[in-house]
């Protein structure tokens with residue numbers, strides 16, 4: 411019996427091979443190539459762009475990218491407390507002021523309906539008020555994100571461990587705290603929110619991490635966050 415020929419999955423050739431060049435260019439060539447320097451650099455840049463484009467297909471079919479947004483120091487303005495016990499005082503979380511530009515930017519992204527937005531906030535597990543007040547704050551300032559998309563995680567648990575269904579490489583965390591960002595970046599994409607108080611050492615930026623400045627207009631922040639969500643390179 412003759413079996414039907416198996417359909418071979420055709421792999422797209424890397425851009426450099428299509429140009430008649432080896433698929434990988436030795437590092438030394440990219441440093442001191444004499445006649446072709448500019449041409450090769452252009453090709454390398456173009457191939458990088460193509461790789462970024464192809465990465466957009468890394469999503470699980472039928473799913474959207476997910477953006478996880480922190481609250482304290484990110485959606486909410488940074489609030490100093492004199493002593494640790496202040497965190498347990500009724501009204502501490504509900505009275506936090508919003509970072510208006512970012513809150514509005516999240517509303518813009520929500521309306522675009524291309525990215526699923528979650529709140530991912532650490533909350534004191536032994537506090538009677540924390541989760542209740544954080545929900546009150548969201549009901550007031552960001553009711554677009556419903557209760558099903560609000561995740562409150564105990565402070566001793568890593569944020570990525572609380573993601574529903576497990577973290578995906580395309581998941582994005584927007585957070586002001588470098589520890590969370592470093593942990594998240596081992597699994598997915600992390601973006602530091604600069605709130606005017608943090609980021610003074612610049613360690614995250616020196617590592618090449620994504621940053622978003624909170625002093626920009628809402629539409630600019632929305633655009634920057636969306637660009638990172640859509641164009642980031644997982645490699």
Ligand SMILES: [Mg+2]
Nearest residue numbers: 480482483586
């Ligand atoms: Mg925070």
